[in-house]
Amino acid sequence: MKILVVEDEERVAHFIQKGLKEEGHAVDVSHDGEDGGFLAEVNDYDLILLDVMLPKKNGISVCREIRDRGITTPVLMLTARDSVEDRVRGLDAGADDYLVKPFAFEELLARVRALLRRQADSKTPTLQMANLELDPITRMVTRGGKPIRLTTKEYALLEYLLRNPHKVLSRTLIGEHVWDMNFDPESNVIDVYISHLRNKIDKGHDIPLLHTMRGQGYILSDHNLPL
Ligand code: CA
Numbered sequence: 001m002k003i004l005v006v007e008d009e010e011r012v013a014h015f016i017q018k019g020l021k022e023e024g025h026a027v028d029v030s031h032d033g034e035d036g037g038f039l040a041e042v043n044d045y046d047l048i049l050l051d052v053m054l055p056k057k058n059g060i061s062v063c064r065e066i067r068d069r070g071i072t073t074p075v076l077m078l079t080a081r082d083s084v085e086d087r088v089r090g091l092d093a094g095a096d097d098y099l100v101k102p103f104a105f106e107e108l109l110a111r112v113r114a115l116l117r118r119q120a121d122s123k124t125p126t127l128q129m130a131n132l133e134l135d136p137i138t139r140m141v142t143r144g145g146k147p148i149r150l151t152t153k154e155y156a157l158l159e160y161l162l163r164n165p166h167k168v169l170s171r172t173l174i175g176e177h178v179w180d181m182n183f184d185p186e187s188n189v190i191d192v193y194i195s196h197l198r199n200k201i202d203k204g205h206d207i208p209l210l211h212t213m214r215g216q217g218y219i220l221s222d223h224n225l226p227l
Contacts, residue, residue, distance in 0.1 A: 001046040001116055001156070002026045002177050006036030006062065007078065008054050012101075016049065019105050020112070024152030026180045033057030040066045040073070043181070047115055049108075050095070051078045052086060060093045067094035074115040078103075127162035130207055130222040134162055143201055153178070154197050161210070161220035170217040194218055 003020055007013040008031045017027045028043070030036035033054040040048055040062070048066075052059040063075050077090040077098040090098050096118075097111055117137055127134045131144045139155060141148045150158065156178050161169065171190050175183035198210045211219050 003047045004028050004039055004045045005049045006030045007051045024156045026178050028181050033062045037062040037065055045073050048073055048075045050075050053080055060089050063093040063095050074119055148200050157193055166221045168213050168216050168219045
């Protein structure tokens with residue numbers, strides 16, 4: 001999943017980013033309200049972690065503005081004080097949940113999982129192509145009913161491909177969604193992961209699903225492709 005973290009305390013932002021990356025998420029970080037609001041508008045995130053006390057524009061205003069623009073991405077507010085007023089203002093501005101700082105990282109992860117699950121439930125519960133299935137809730141992947149073991153990054157890559165079926169996805173797009181906005185599209189890391197993933201999902205099956213479109217990128221499809 002692709003997550004935006006808007007937090008001005010660099011130490012806290014770094015700690016959150018590191019932890020979420022270890023869980024296999026692509027994480028962008030912004031250190032002020034103006035920049036964070038801009039990123040939330042131009043990029044397609046699955047979740048936004050939004051601090052309340054931010055330079056340039058506070059989190060409540062950022063949240064209200066992105067909701068006014070029709071962006072429905074779940075927002076988890078990070079508030080410094082456990083004040084009822086702050087929480088109510090945050091929820092009124094369109095936040096989905098809040099967490100009082102300082103928080104245990106385990107609790108942050110639990111809230112993130114709950115929000116992503118709610119988001120996934122409102123979309124499609126199981127992602128599927130031919131006899132390949134991925135359950136975003138249990139994170140279980142099977143082909144022809146047989147379980148496939150994936151690393152967190154391979155899983156994130158496959159989930160992104162399954163959410164964009166039959167579409168040619170460029171290295172840049174994949175890099176932005178599965179890694180983060182600082183991803184170097186010139187590196188061959190995507191090709192390496194694609195090749196690992198292809199071995200795991202296609203090897204031994206009659207219908208290959210993961211295809212390379214030379215010079216364009218990759219596509220997950222069970223249609224006949226003009227390769
Ligand atoms: Ca702050």
